[in-house]
Amino acid sequence: MSFSSSYERFFDIPIGPQHPALKEPILLRLIVEGEHVVAADVDVSYTHRGVERAMQERNYIQNIYLAERICGICNVAHTLCYCQNIEGLYDVEIPSRALYIRVLVEELARIHSHLLWLGVAAHEIGFDTLFMYIWRDRERVMDLIEEITGNRVTSAINTIGGVRRDIKPETCDRCLKAMDYLEERIKYYKKVCEIDPTVIARCAGVGILKPKDAIRLCAVGPTLRASNIKNDVRADDPYAVHDEVPFNVIVYDTNDTLARVLVRIDEMLESINMVRYCIEHMPSGPVRVRLKLSPPVGEHLSRVEAPRGELIHYVKSNGTEKPERYKVRTPTFGNIPALCEMLTSKGDYVVNIADVPIAFASIDPCLSCTARVVMLDREKEKLWVGSLDRLRRWRGWG
Amino acid sequence: MAMLLEVFKHLFKKRATLMYPFGDREKIPVPEGLRGKISFNRDLCIGCGLCARFCPSGAAELVEDEKGKRPIFHIDRCLFCAQCEEVCPRKAITLTKTFEIAGFDRSNLVVK
Ligand code: SF4
Numbered sequence: 256m257s258f259s260s261s262y263e264r265f266f267d268i269p270i271g272p273q274h275p276a277l278k279e280p281i282l283l284r285l286i287v288e289g290e291h292v293v294a295a296d297v298d299v300s301y302t303h304r305g306v307e308r309a310m311q312e313r314n315y316i317q318n319i320y321l322a323e324r325i326c327g328i329c330n331v332a333h334t335l336c337y338c339q340n341i342e343g344l345y346d347v348e349i350p351s352r353a354l355y356i357r358v359l360v361e362e363l364a365r366i367h368s369h370l371l372w373l374g375v376a377a378h379e380i381g382f383d384t385l386f387m388y389i390w391r392d393r394e395r396v397m398d399l400i401e402e403i404t405g406n407r408v409t410s411a412i413n414t415i416g417g418v419r420r421d422i423k424p425e426t427c428d429r430c431l432k433a434m435d436y437l438e439e440r441i442k443y444y445k446k447v448c449e450i451d452p453t454v455i456a457r458c459a460g461v462g463i464l465k466p467k468d469a470i471r472l473c474a475v476g477p478t479l480r481a482s483n484i485k486n487d488v489r490a491d492d493p494y495a496v497h498d499e500v501p502f503n504v505i506v507y508d509t510n511d512t513l514a515r516v517l518v519r520i521d522e523m524l525e526s527i528n529m530v531r532y533c534i535e536h537m538p539s540g541p542v543r544v545r546l547k548l549s550p551p552v553g554e555h556l557s558r559v560e561a562p563r564g565e566l567i568h569y570v571k572s573n574g575t576e577k578p579e580r581y582k583v584r585t586p587t588f589g590n591i592p593a594l595c596e597m598l599t600s601k602g603d604y605v606v607n608i609a610d611v612p613i614a615f616a617s618i619d620p621c622l623s624c625t626a627r628v629v630m631l632d633r634e635k636e637k638l639w640v641g642s643l644d645r646l647r648r649w650r651g652w653g
Numbered sequence: 654m655a656m657l658l659e660v661f662k663h664l665f666k667k668r669a670t671l672m673y674p675f676g677d678r679e680k681i682p683v684p685e686g687l688r689g690k691i692s693f694n695r696d697l698c699i700g701c702g703l704c705a706r707f708c709p710s711g712a713a714e715l716v717e718d719e720k721g722k723r724p725i726f727h728i729d730r731c732l733f734c735a736q737c738e739e740v741c742p743r744k745a746i747t748l749t750k751t752f753e754i755a756g757f758d759r760s761n762l763v764v765k
């Protein structure tokens with residue numbers, strides 16, 4: 256390996272777990288040679304909350320609200336994935352109005368999440384003016400979510416068997432109006448991101464992830480699509496009514512942070528059209544079917560395209576009112592190896608220490624939902640992660 | 654640079670920030686159906702205990718009073734998920750639009 260810098264010594268810089276530049280506890284170990292990062296290592300296990308274990312102690316209804324709290328920002332994606340997963344055990348048909356409302360709220364949550372991220376990214380590159388304007392406009396989506404679901408953030412709209420609230424016609428009107436406003440604003444932000452010298456200087460060519468690396472390292476979501484790979488759970492494995500609601504999978508081919516910004520902006524514009532479609536084509540009818548508290552014995556897996564990428568939930572039921580095993584794979588977890596790749600200088604591609612915050616932010620990391628267990632044998636000094644087969648046969652620790 | 658015109662235009666527009674809690678209290682939009690502080694009607698409750706069974710955070714606690722079993726709600730633990738409102742067979746529980754519930758004393762945060 257040859258590096259473009261003339262320094263000869265490597266330094267090991269630990270950033271975090273508590274650091275003013277990071278909003279969540281993470282240990283980013285950077286090996287630097289002068290200004291250039293030559294290797295990066297990430298430890299995300301500072302916020303292990305034991306959610307999966309806690310789920311085994313609560314009944315299926317209580318678990319909806321626990322799943323919702325895995326991640327505050329993608330709470331709709333988590334409840335949607337959870338509810339679909341449990342419904343899969345019952346083998347029931349969910350009323351189509353309920354599915355339309357699910358998609359509507361899911362897309363509103365996506366707009367809110369991407370606007371939030373865009374603001375954070377602007378803040379990360381020191382462009383606080385953009386950050387302020389974006390977050391002001393984000394309030395419009397938050398107000399809509401509050402009106403539809405009863406809360407700004409944790410929406411608690413999905414439940415096993417449908418949704419908990421119907422949507423009122425006057426809310427639909429207000430929703431359409433807000434969509435017009437947001438479309439105009441988001442188009443404006445797109446223009447700003449395309450021409451503003453600050454944004455281009457800080458984002459273009461930073462955090463490169465080549466398509467073949469993106470596939471090799473199993474990147475997900477906007478990070479993957481910014482590397483020109485057309486992959487979206489909504490299109491590839493449609494759930495709810497995504498097979499009826501038309502949308503385009505957005506890809507960009509510059510593989511850098513600017514591409515990730517633009518992918519997310521274009522996705523918001525797609526989401527706005529999906530919200531409009533959902534409102535215009537929403538069928539009438541019930542929004543919920545009642546199901547027994549204890550699902551039949553079985554196992555099920557469900558996938559959802561959360562704002563940050565593919566989200567996977569797995570459940571194993573033993574016929575009681577509590578799951579025997581629950582497993583969550585959040586999108587950030589899938590993007591961590593890709594992040595390490597982005598932060599590694601290689602050949603002509605150099606990563607400066609100053610680029611680390613924005614490259615790090617570009618995967619839209621959400622760490623508290625990511626911390627996972629590895630098993631550690633203190634006597635034998637062995638470290639391992641459980642295999643799928645072992646998880647299936649799981650009967651407790653040991 | 655691309656935002657200069659936008660920023661300049663906003664010099665002449667209304668302020669977007671609400672000065673809550675020092676003012677603008679009435680300007681905060683509180684929609685119908687907000688899930689806020691719980692209100693409980695003792696006369697309707699039959700003490701079935703469903704609310705306590707389904708409450709995800711242990712905020713609804715079943716206790717005994719002179720008329721029999723009944724729940725009390727610890728607002729400091731409540732997630733405002735409205736699951737108790739949903740399962741109550743007698744509609745004894747409603748989540749109101751009150752959202753200013755911060756306090757210095759936990760004993761004030763119990764709804765009886
Ligand atoms: S609103 Fe939810 S958390 Fe609060 S008491 Fe009711 S069920 Fe429990």
Ligand code: SF4
Binds near residue numbers: 704740
């Ligand atoms: S569910 Fe309703 S009726 Fe039953 S104990 Fe709770 S408040 Fe009383």
